[in-house]
Amino acid sequence: TSRDSTRMQNIQEILDEIFGAAISSACPDITDAPVVITLSNNAKFGDYQCNSAMQISNIYKQLGKKVSPRDIANKIVENVSPHELVDKLEVAGPGFINVFVSKAFGLRNLSTIFTHGVRPPPYKKLRVVVDLSSPNIAKEMHVGHLRSTIIGDTICRLLEFLGHDVLRINHIGDWGTQFGMLIVHLQEKFPDYLSKAPPISDLQAFYKESKKRFDEDEDFKKRAYAGVVKLQSGDPNYIKAWQLICDVSRKEFQVIYDRLDVKLIERGESFYQSRMNDIVKELEAGGYLEDDEGRKVMWGDKNDGNIPFTVVKSDGGYTYDTSDLATIKQRIVEEKGDWLIYVTDAGQGTHFYILFQIARKIGLLTDNIRVDHVPFGVVLGEDKKKFKTRSGDTVRLIDLLEEGLKRALDKLKEKGRDQVLTPEELKQAQESIAYGCIKYADLSHNRHHEYVFSFDKMLEDKGNTAVYLLYAYTRIRSIARTANFDDKKIEDVAKSHTISLDHEKEWKLAKVLLKFPEELDKVTKDLCPHHLCEYVYEIATTFTEFYDSCYCVEKDSSGDIVKVNHGRILLAEATARVMAKCLDILGLKPVAKM
């Protein structure tokens, strides 16, 4: 990694590099010796550790040579070429190498925050196609879609921040046989639908009505089937009715996206109609399709439970499988995606596993393209059962957001904030807390696990919650203000003073901030946003430790400023800026006053 004086460097990456080189010189007889660098969990043992010596000693053993890990560690240390990052190396215990980060490196890196903003090392710019949210028309958008929306949005925000070219696709379920019954029901209930938009306010109820007719009335069922054919053949009246129905859902979805500030490009299943025809023809021509009781199927490998991928149904129709063969092809061939991400519930794991297998098999997916299915667990209620309302219905997302707003306001009133803030400030604080806590509760849990949705828990102001972080952030931001420093003044101070790193707690905080690039890198690798939540929480708690023992602004009993520690104000400001970036990636919106 070449040094770029405008960006923070990734310490983990530098250590991998310099230890990699040292290990190859120290152990030339071992190819691909493991380079194991971890964060140290005890400051006594340095900031990072290289634990390769033990593993290398074992490799020697297998080769019939006896070399102690300590000797190997010493030899590695001798071969580490001097680097600004490394203050000191120590061999400890059976053969650990403790790495102490230098303050000069820390200072130079943190200073870039003031000169160039919070910037991680550059990444090779990739075209990333992210499939997120993706609810279904006329069916309710449920908490599972909310998870996909929130997790997917954070992944997009992260990749956008890293400089990638991200395409956010909302793959809504806007096609399929259910539209036959919906359209015919619409036509019969609102005969003048072509001239006057039908007043459907509750599309779910409308769906239920048409489904009831479909199940009970044979004649209606026939008309519904005929309706599908008309729609698929592009009959303008049917297309119009279909659009009217989609519009009702679309408006409902948009309310949620606006509130959560999530931007998406709608490209639903209908977009892939002709593309499904094309890919089916190609698969047919390539001899890939097997006949399975009238269906045309393909198989993945044997690790997927031997479930077939249904490409064409026995009645000639297409399936969810067919539509995703079309999405993967479109995203690789037309969008020229270097990286495809699909964010859905874990229940679709097998579907995507087989999809990727098949895409490889037919030569579409090659090794230079990264694909990820990003699964997540189900949302549970506080009774640990599937999240439902008291009466057993699915929770409408809009109601959930409203409830969050109400609870956030109660919380603010409990603290007497309604007495202090202007109505406008109070409203902003309320929204920041409500949407912030819903997002953060989701993001801070390891997405692979199910999580319990609890307003009480997520609105707590202690522990790793949005409320705690938003308050912590606002407090840090206000420190410079107590010294009467505005942004302009801080820019000047940053030019005339250096960030203070002398006190043990200052240096501890600085080292947490220096992890920013590697923390982002971690999330980029496994797409698990909870790492970032843990990191931002670590920043907030380490800041508190610092602030408890280091004054920034000293005032006398009458409240007059007697002393301002410029170096510490800069450290507080750097903390606020790193935190702001993390909160932004997590989709949280801190407000100036709350």
Ligand code: ARG
């Ligand atoms: N509409 C689907 C659902 O509600 C999710 C679609 C995910 N995206 C995809 N390309 N399959 O479960």
